Amino acid sequence: MELCRATSLSWTPSLSTPPFRCYSHSLLCAAKKFGISCLNSEDAPDQPQKANAMVVSITGATGFIGRRLVQRLLADNHRVHILTRSRSKAEFIFPAKDFPGIVLAEEPQWKDSIRGSNGVVNLAGMPISTRWSPEIKKEIKESRIRVTSKVVNIINDLQAGVRPTVLVSATAVGYYGTSETKVFDEQSPSGNDYLAEVCREWEATTLRVNKDVRVALIRIGVVLGKDGGALAKMIPLFMMFAGGPLGSGSQWFSWIHLDDIVDLMYEALSNPSYKGVINGTAPNPIRLAEMCDHLGNVLGRPSWLPVPGFALKAVLGEGACVVLEGQKVLPARAKELGFSFKYPYVKDALKAILS
Numbered sequence: 001m002e003l004c005r006a007t008s009l010s011w012t013p014s015l016s017t018p019p020f021r022c023y024s025h026s027l028l029c030a031a032k033k034f035g036i037s038c039l040n041s042e043d044a045p046d047q048p049q050k051a052n053a054m055v056v057s058i059t060g061a062t063g064f065i066g067r068r069l070v071q072r073l074l075a076d077n078h079r080v081h082i083l084t085r086s087r088s089k090a091e092f093i094f095p096a097k098d099f100p101g102i103v104l105a106e107e108p109q110w111k112d113s114i115r116g117s118n119g120v121v122n123l124a125g126m127p128i129s130t131r132w133s134p135e136i137k138k139e140i141k142e143s144r145i146r147v148t149s150k151v152v153n154i155i156n157d158l159q160a161g162v163r164p165t166v167l168v169s170a171t172a173v174g175y176y177g178t179s180e181t182k183v184f185d186e187q188s189p190s191g192n193d194y195l196a197e198v199c200r201e202w203e204a205t206t207l208r209v210n211k212d213v214r215v216a217l218i219r220i221g222v223v224l225g226k227d228g229g230a231l232a233k234m235i236p237l238f239m240m241f242a243g244g245p246l247g248s249g250s251q252w253f254s255w256i257h258l259d260d261i262v263d264l265m266y267e268a269l270s271n272p273s274y275k276g277v278i279n280g281t282a283p284n285p286i287r288l289a290e291m292c293d294h295l296g297n298v299l300g301r302p303s304w305l306p307v308p309g310f311a312l313k314a315v316l317g318e319g320a321c322v323v324l325e326g327q328k329v330l331p332a333r334a335k336e337l338g339f340s341f342k343y344p345y346v347k348d349a350l351k352a353i354l355s
Contacts, residue, residue, distance in 0.1 A: 054119060054270065055117045057119075057120045057121070058080065058083060058121045059083045059121070060122070061080075061084070063123055063124075064225065064228040064229050065258065065261060068258055068259075068262045069121065069262050070082070070094065070102075072263075080102055080103065082105065083105055083107075083113060083114075084104060085106065087104055110154060111154045111158075114158070114164060117164045118165060119165065119167070119168065119269045120167050120168070121170075122170060125144040141198045156208075160212065166213065166269060166272075167209055168218065168269055169203075172199055172221075173219050173281060173329045176189075176327050178251075178326060180250055180252065180326075185330045195321075199219070203217055215275060215276070219277060219278070220281075221279070221285075222253060222255040224256070224350070225258025230255075249289030249292065250287055251287070251288050252287060252326040253290075254282075255282055255346060259342055260342055264278070264280055267339060278331070278333045279333060279334065281331050284344055285330070288326065294346055294347045298351055
């Protein structure tokens with residue numbers, strides 16, 4: 001799951017790549033204010049640029065959503081700056097041979113990379129899909145606040161002419177708290193639990209950005225996609241316990257297909273109408289028991305024996321609340337904006353992912 005009920009039951013697929021070559025400032029990157037470039041000028045591909053091509057700086061680009069967003073931006077000939085705390089990890093996930101022209105910047109170079117960018121996407125944060133201890137819970141919150149605060153301070157320190165015009169920042173449906181009976185949209189108040197507290201502070205930090213910067217806060221639900229996300233954690237338990245629902249099965253499951261959350265963020269970067277809070281969830285949330293029925297049908301496995309809550313708690317500890325509790329969250333704002341979901345129904349989403 002990506003962040004707070006969303007960030008991150010995710011994993012990084014194994015890649016076998018040759019050593020990655022990265023160079024310091026070249027004349028090309030200096031001329032275009034790219035900060036630290038991963039190509040020398042003579043190595044840069046001769047690619048045509050769209051008239052409206054963007055330069056986008058991304059934190060959390062090595063994560064489940066970030067990887068796909070980078071691919072989407074590059075496919076449309078936009079320029080991407082990866083803001084990373086681990087160059088080796090970024091090099092591994094974005095090898096030069098597959099991602100020519102991409103810019104990698106460790107923290108000392110973040111300001112150079114953000115300067116002159118059209119937009120920034122903030123996806124960084126420690127995964128919550130782990131056993132929670134007081135230390136882990138502190139780091140889950142502080143990792144989000146720390147990176148967001150750094151990005152906001154950099155943007156605010158830049159002059160208007162080189163300051164990004166839009167900041168798209170992830171948050172999560174964990175903002176609303178949990179309920180089996182309430183329906184939440186962007187106007188709903190925040191909950192009272194730990195994850196709601198994390199999201200409130202995370203969003204408040206984002207909103208400290210300069211008032212001239214358009215802000216889109218995407219409250220992400222459970223992200224479903226190939227090679228990671230929620231399914232990577234659910235399927236092994238599902239198979240082990242004969243394919244039944246996790247816990248009672250009556251909890252709401254507010255989900256979204258990976259392609260749709262990436263498209264929503266892409267639209268938020270380029271469309272000035274996308275501002276404020278936008279729920280990143282599909283228009284048809286379901287009960288978890290129904291979700292597991294659809295999953296069983298796609299996998300050709302009967303769904304009859306529930307996965308006991310203690311099994312999930314044994315793996316995730318207190319973090320199991322991400323799956324064992326839930327909320328019904330509707331994307332009211334996205335629908336108002338006319339956003340078109342490729343996968344409005346979970347049955348179709350699962351078929352596309354697992355077939």
